[in-house]
Amino acid sequence: MNDIYKKAEEREKLCREIKSMMVEQLDIEMDPEFITNDQPIFGRGLELDSIDALELAVGIYDKFEISVTDDNTTIFSSVNTMADYIEVQKLENEG
Amino acid sequence: MKFTTKEIMSILPHKAPFLLVDKVIECEPGKYALGIKNVTIDEPFFQGHFPTEPILPGVLIVESIAQVTAVMYCAEFMESMKQDASANNLSEVDIAKKIAEHVGYLVEIKSMKFKKTVHPGDTLHIQVWKKTTFASLSLIEAKVVVDNEIVAEGKISVSEKN
Numbered sequence: 001m002n003d004i005y006k007k008a009e010e011r012e013k014l015c016r017e018i019k020s021m022m023v024e025q026l027d028i029e030m031d032p033e034f035i036t037n038d039q040p041i042f043g044r045g046l047e048l049d050s051i052d053a054l055e056l057a058v059g060i061y062d063k064f065e066i067s068v069t070d071d072n073t074t075i076f077s078s079v080n081t082m083a084d085y086i087e088v089q090k091l092e093n094e095g
Numbered sequence: 096m097k098f099t100t101k102e103i104m105s106i107l108p109h110k111a112p113f114l115l116v117d118k119v120i121e122c123e124p125g126k127y128a129l130g131i132k133n134v135t136i137d138e139p140f141f142q143g144h145f146p147t148e149p150i151l152p153g154v155l156i157v158e159s160i161a162q163v164t165a166v167m168y169c170a171e172f173m174e175s176m177k178q179d180a181s182a183n184n185l186s187e188v189d190i191a192k193k194i195a196e197h198v199g200y201l202v203e204i205k206s207m208k209f210k211k212t213v214h215p216g217d218t219l220h221i222q223v224w225k226k227t228t229f230a231s232l233s234l235i236e237a238k239v240v241v242d243n244e245i246v247a248e249g250k251i252s253v254s255e256k257n
Contacts, residue, residue: 049172050230051203054252056228 014083017063022079025059026052037079060086066093096122096170105191106169107162108156108198112139115159116166116221125171129222130163136215151213156247160237161201163221164253199254202232207249217241231255 021034022041026048039045042053057068060082066089068075075085077078098106098119107114121129134151141149172194185193213219220240227234231254239247 051232051252054227054229054232054234055205058227058234068229072161073230075219 011087013081014086014092015079016088018082020081021059021063022056025055035079037083041076041078042073056082064090066090096126098122098166098170103144103166104178105187106173106194107165108195109162109165113149113158114162115155116162119163119166119178120167122167124174125167125225127222127224128157128167128170129220130162130166132159132197132219134215134217134219138215141215148225149161151217153207153209156213156239157201157204157207157251158237158252159219160223160239160247161233161253162250163225164225164235164237164251167223167225168199168253168255169197172197199231199256201251202254203252205234205250205252207247207251209247211241211244211246213241213246217246219246225249 015037016032019035022028023030023032024033030047035046041048042050050073053073056076061067064086066086068085075081096119100117103119104110104114104118109115116130116132118237121127129149136149137161140152140155144150144152172208176190176193218241222238224236225233226236232252234257235253237247237249237251237252238245
């Protein structure tokens with residue numbers, strides 16, 4: 001059971017880091033805590049657009065040292081989808 | 096890689112009075128470029144900007160950064176065309192036309208600081224680096240130097256036309 005708690009905690013920490021990166025990178029005047037993990041980032045939701053996606057790609061590289069190489073914008077659907085991508089890439093980099 | 100005025104005129108769609116780079120003296124295709132622009136009193140915007148004190152408008156410095164970026168991009172496309180055997184039969188004009196088709200648009204001025212004014216007689220050394228690419232957008236870092244002093248620096252984003 002401890003393992004699951006630990007994983008959940010790590011995931012929550014990653015999500016928090018993503019949110020603070022977003023606020024910082026995009027100069028959003030908002031407390032990162034107010035962004036929820038499943039909130040849509042583009043269009044309604046945070047009202048970001050494809051130009052902001054470029055900034056997020058830069059932010060992910062600077063903060064997590066992961067380059068978003070494929071042109072798949074669905075990575076930036078929500079905080080959770082970004083966290084998924086970062087987790088997978090981290091595993092790949094380790095392996 | 097280097098580009099003369101004539102070469103730049105053939106690959107960029109920009110023409111006078113809006114071609115704001117004279118030559119490119121260093122270029123790593125798709126990564127880095129250093130362009131030169133000589134500022135002269137002859138240029139039309141100095142009539143009004145300003146009648147008693149000619150200063151190169153900051154927005155035109157941004158445009159010159161975007162144009163050097165466009166050359167850096169075209170250089171990358173030229174490289175890939177060289178590898179493509181089917182392009183060998185094309186005339187120089189056709190090749191230039193194909194390259195010009197790839198020049199995209201300025202999509203964002205992320206940040207830009209204008210640290211000193213630029214006057215007629217100054218030579219702009221426009222340096223651009225590509226930081227990241229995502230989808231068809233690229234983030235570019237730029238620095239513009241006159242007489243070893245930075246006159247402008249910042250970040251812009253450009254799009255690629257496919």
